[in-house]
Amino acid sequence: xxxxxxxxxxxxxxxxxxxxxxxxxxxxxxxxxxxxxxxxxxxxxxxxxxxxxxxxxxxxxxxxxxxxxxxxxxxxxxxxxxxxxxxxxxxxxxxxxxxxxxxxxxxxxxxxxxxxxxxxxxxxxxxxxxxxxxxxxxxxxxxxxxxxxxxxxxxxxxxxxxxxxxxxxxxxxxxxxxxxxxxxxxxxxxxxxxxxxxxxxxxxxxxxxxxxxxxxxxxxxx
Amino acid sequence: xxxxxxxxxxxxxxxxxxxxxxxxxxxxxxxxxxxxxxxxxxxxxxxxxxxxxxxxxxxxxxxxxxxxxxxxxxxxxxxxxxxxxxxxxxxxxxxxxxxxxxxxxxxxxxxxxxxxxxxxxxxxxxxxxxxxxxxxxxxxxxxxxxxxxxxxxxxxxxxxxxxxxxxxxxxxxxxxxxxxxxxxxxxxxxxxxxxxxxxxxxxxxxxxxxxxxxxxxxxxxx
Numbered sequence: 001x002x003x004x005x006x007x008x009x010x011x012x013x014x015x016x017x018x019x020x021x022x023x024x025x026x027x028x029x030x031x032x033x034x035x036x037x038x039x040x041x042x043x044x045x046x047x048x049x050x051x052x053x054x055x056x057x058x059x060x061x062x063x064x065x066x067x068x069x070x071x072x073x074x075x076x077x078x079x080x081x082x083x084x085x086x087x088x089x090x091x092x093x094x095x096x097x098x099x100x101x102x103x104x105x106x107x108x109x110x111x112x113x114x115x116x117x118x119x120x121x122x123x124x125x126x127x128x129x130x131x132x133x134x135x136x137x138x139x140x141x142x143x144x145x146x147x148x149x150x151x152x153x154x155x156x157x158x159x160x161x162x163x164x165x166x167x168x169x170x171x172x173x174x175x176x177x178x179x180x181x182x183x184x185x186x187x188x189x190x191x192x193x194x195x196x197x198x199x200x201x202x203x204x205x206x207x208x209x210x211x212x213x214x215x216x217x218x219x220x221x222x
Numbered sequence: 223x224x225x226x227x228x229x230x231x232x233x234x235x236x237x238x239x240x241x242x243x244x245x246x247x248x249x250x251x252x253x254x255x256x257x258x259x260x261x262x263x264x265x266x267x268x269x270x271x272x273x274x275x276x277x278x279x280x281x282x283x284x285x286x287x288x289x290x291x292x293x294x295x296x297x298x299x300x301x302x303x304x305x306x307x308x309x310x311x312x313x314x315x316x317x318x319x320x321x322x323x324x325x326x327x328x329x330x331x332x333x334x335x336x337x338x339x340x341x342x343x344x345x346x347x348x349x350x351x352x353x354x355x356x357x358x359x360x361x362x363x364x365x366x367x368x369x370x371x372x373x374x375x376x377x378x379x380x381x382x383x384x385x386x387x388x389x390x391x392x393x394x395x396x397x398x399x400x401x402x403x404x405x406x407x408x409x410x411x412x413x414x415x416x417x418x419x420x421x422x423x424x425x426x427x428x429x430x431x432x433x434x435x436x437x438x439x440x441x442x443x444x
Contacts, residue, residue, distance in 0.1 A: 064284070107316075130369075146317055147316065148316070
């Protein structure tokens with residue numbers, strides 16, 4: 001079995017990505033971050049999802065991006081919008097996916113794995129730059145140059161199985177793979193019990209996805 | 223004054239890089255990592271150097287790469303070689319510069335800075351893949367694609383003022399800029415008092431640099 005590192009936030013997209021990697025036969029190693037996110041209850045969801053899928057390992061790395069700030073998710077003085085906004089929203093976390101993929105790359109190299117999965121989506125998404133295909137392509141090139149394994153001939157592949165899918169298609173795919181979406185948490189301002197606000201961009205995209213897929217929304221709302 | 227983020231380990235190269243950035247007129251923001259390195263006393267050196275150069279800010283981010291391991295610097299069960307070895311040595315830390323540059327990129331974006339300095343060197347070095355010019359070029363391309371600022375037209379520049387210099391040239395440059403090298407710490411196995419072993423690869427390259435530059439070596443040895 002080939003080993004793979006799967007970035008797992010605990011949200012709908014990353015959980016579906018894990019389900020896809022598992023279904024494809026990879027020996028899954030899940031990676032989460034305690035990055036100072038206001039919705040840290042997503043990490044409880046991540047643990048439950050990792051357990052449900054029987055991953056070989058699940059690491060949660062403490063890396064407080066609140067040290068840097070600049071995002072409504074890591075700086076409590078910046079409010080999370082409750083309605084859609086113009087352009088890239090203030091919930092964008094500077095360089096987040098670059099940082100997370102870099103640590104995933106380090107772990108992959110130690111595991112002698114060359115497959116990394118990330119649940120980015122460039123269809124029903126918030127316009128974050130580090131969710132686009134051109135970013136992923138650039139990171140793949142970097143990964144081969146950055147590592148000892150790359151110098152020795154390894155070729156890293158950053159898998160983005162959701163990148164071209166609508167949210168409804170993602171949900172259908174997950175349900176086909178027996179993913180229990182009630183375990184996942186997408187809300188940016190979830191409370192300590194993991195209940196969603198139903199209003200933020202992430203909640204909106206998720207709710208519209210369940211509506212479009214014509215399946216019941218299992219989200220626990222506040 | 224233009225703001226810049228300078229990666230500062232506390233070693234000879236990064237201290238010289240800070241001196242060069244300061245001399246070039248940048249408003250310097252120094253960034254260090256408590257990454258589980260066995261030579262954590264380099265962080266004491268980093269603080270002293272940052273203070274000496276009057277940086278506007280100095281952040282030390284806790285990010286324990288011992289969680290991942292795979293290097294003699296973060297896994298105490300792997301010994302640091304006391305003599306030169308073939309190929310890329312076991313002191314290589316998987317994806318380290320990728321991870322450090324990614325966090326530097328995030329901080330730079332928050333500061334509205336587009337200049338990042340890193341003291342990599344591809345002449346008198348240990349062969350680490352993430353010190354080579356092609357790695358730096360790839361990271362620059364990634365930075366523009368990864369960020370909101372990049373999407374809005376910012377062009378990041380990763381400055382590597384030491385990349386083509388010999389260790390002796392680096393030392394001469396630093397001395398011209400009044401850098402006190404007795405403050406710097408390069409040794410991989412320095413003791414708690416910041417005294418160097420004199421035998422590891424990093425000590426060897428440093429000592430040979432002072433010899434070639436024909437200046438007294440101010441290193442505190444054990």
